[in-house]
Each structure stands twice: as C-alpha cells, then as structure tokens.
Amino acid sequence: MTQQLSPAANAVLTAVTLTRYDVPPEGLPAFAEEMAPLIAAALRAAADQVVPESKVYRPSSDGTMRCEDDLWIIRRVFYAIANELEAQ
Numbered sequence: 001m002t003q004q005l006s007p008a009a010n011a012v013l014t015a016v017t018l019t020r021y022d023v024p025p026e027g028l029p030a031f032a033e034e035m036a037p038l039i040a041a042a043l044r045a046a047a048d049q050v051v052p053e054s055k056v057y058r059p060s061s062d063g064t065m066r067c068e069d070d071l072w073i074i075r076r077v078f079y080a081i082a083n084e085l086e087a088q
Contacts, residue, residue, distance in 0.1 A: 005084060009081045032088075036086065036088040039082075043081055047082075050078075051071045
C-alpha cells in the first residue's frame with residue numbers, strides 16, 4: 001500500500017484479507033492493492049442502497065431543498081473510506 005490508511009479504511013481492508021487468507025493486509029500487499037478498488041466499489045454501492053442521494057435532500061416547508069445532516073454524514077463516511085481505498 002502506498003500510503004497509511006485511516007483506521008476505518010484499514011479495518012475494512014483487514015477484514016477482507018483476514019477473511020480470505022487469515023493474513024493482515026501488510027502480509028499480502030499485492031492482494032490488498034488489487035482488492036482496494038473492488039472494496040471501494042462495494043462501499044459506494046452500500047452507501048447508495050442505505051442512503052440514496054435522493055434521500056439526502058428533502059423539500060422543506062418553504063420549498064427549498066434541505067440536507068438531512070445525519071444521512072449526509074453516513075453517506076460521506078462510506079464514500080470517504082471508498083475514496084481512500086481507491087487512492088491506494
């Protein structure tokens with residue numbers, strides 16, 4: 001891996017490598033680099049299912065679109081981890 005991962009991204013990648021090979025990502029750097037973009041795609045798909053973009057913004061009483069903060073945070077966290085893994 002070319003850069004240090006955040007604890008969240010590292011936990012996701014570690015879960016995959018431990019499940020598949022019973023080895024942390026450091027023990028399989030080529031596998032981890034190959035899997036990172038695939039995991040990123042899965043995280044984005046999960047975010048889209050859990051918090052579809054159409055659910056993040058809702059019309060308010062004055063007719064403008066209002067961001068649902070809690071939903072936006074959940075979606076952003078999924079995407080942030082995915083972006084970090086994909087940057088590897």
